[in-house]
Amino acid sequence: MxxxxxxxxxxxxxxxIKVRHSVGHHYSKTASAFGVEADPAKVQSAFLEAYREQKSTQPNYGDGLDTTTERWWTDIVKKTFILQGHSNIETLEQIGAKLYQDFLEPSYWDVxxxxxxxxxxxxxxxxxxxxxxxxxxxxxxxxxxxxxxxxxxxxxxxxxxxxxxxxxxxxxxxxxxxxxxxxxxxxxxxxxxxxxxxxxxxxxxxxxxxxxxxxxxxxxxxxxxxxxxxxxxxxxxxxxx
Structure with a gap:
């Protein structure tokens, strides 16, 4: 320079840093604990679709809108699993809330x-x-x-x-x-x-x-x-x- x-x-x-394994891995693993079974690779694909849509319609984690980042991410989780044919919204809300907290953990990331x-x-x-x-x-x-x-x-x-x-x-x-x-x-x-x-x-x-x-x-x-x-x-x- x-x-x-x-x-x-x-x-x-x-x-x-990077997400350890993949987002689809963590989503499917957490969902399984709530009785929702889904293939990690398919979940990853659905996540990318839901994430792109959310970024387009609510950029910067919904900043300036009447929402929170936890709500922003939970909506992505819901859309991800809805794309996989799951429709129990209450359960998907619980999965989203759990994942939002879990992604703070070092075990979810690789340095x-x-x-x-x-x-x-x-x-x-x-x-x-x-x-x-x-x-x-x-x-x-x-x-x-x-x-x-x-x-x-x-x-x-x-x-x-x-x-x-x-x-x-x-x-x-x-x-x-x-x-x-x-x-x-x-x-x-x-x-x-x-x-x-x-x-x-x-x-x-x-x-x-x-x-x-x-x-x-x-x-x-x-x-x-x-x-x-x-x-x-x-x-x-x-x-x-």
Whole structure:
């Protein structure tokens, strides 16, 4: 990076953590405890359909609407199982409420193996590190439960920011909070649209975490030097800054 970096910001899901197994796995396992049997793979497919619909009609977890994030997610759970032919709404409400709490638990998440070492390195180097994520208010507790929160100077979930990536306002909140210029910040995430281009559009440096090489193959137009397959690669940018 040509400019001296003063701030590194990270996306969360599929950048530093990921859902363990799959959402469909957890949904079907919890549903089974309530007497609702469903195939995890089919539940995963139905979940993705319900999730896309919910994001489209009620963006940013229903922020600004007369609802709560728990209600938002419970409605997704209901839609997921209704798509699978289940119709006992009371039971589906109970499943949704249980899952909303359970996704706070560390056992529902995996931390990528490179994350803690790299965050510790950045902290030791005196680098300011933060989080910008399209996530609900549980994010802070999830990161605390995974013993990651203490590495960050700030954590900005979109539900609190009132904006979602790729909207520039959520990035601007981080810049204003730390009083840094956009070109003094490097953002790292796994979404070409929400992380890479969105950060660049506001003047920030940006890298794409691409652990299996899929994104680089699908986006040959992007400078290959802007892809990293491991967060360990960040050390060279910090050292060179």
């Amino acid at each position: 040509k400019n001296v970096l003063k701030l590194l910001t990270f996306d969360v899901n599929n950048t530093i 990528f193996p490179d994350v803690k070492n790299v965050l510790s390195y950045l902290n030791k180097q005196g680098m300011c590190v933060g989080v910008i994520s399209n996530f609900d208010e549980r994010l802070i507790q999830v990161l605390k439960n995974l013993e990651l929160a203490h590495h960050f100077s700030f954590i900005i979930p979109s539900i609190f920011a009132k904006y979602q990536k790729p909207q520039p306002q959520i990035f601007q909140k981080a810049l204003d909070l730390m009083k840094v210029a956009p070109n003094e910040c490097l953002h790292i995430g796994d979404s070409v649209k929400n992380d890479y281009y969105a950060a660049q559009d506001i003047g920030m440096n940006a890298l794409i975490i691409d652990r299996d090489g899929t994104l680089q193959r699908n986006h040959p137009d992007i400078n290959r030097m802007h892809f990293i397959n491991n967060l360990e690669d960040l050390k060279q940018f910090v050292d060179s800054s």
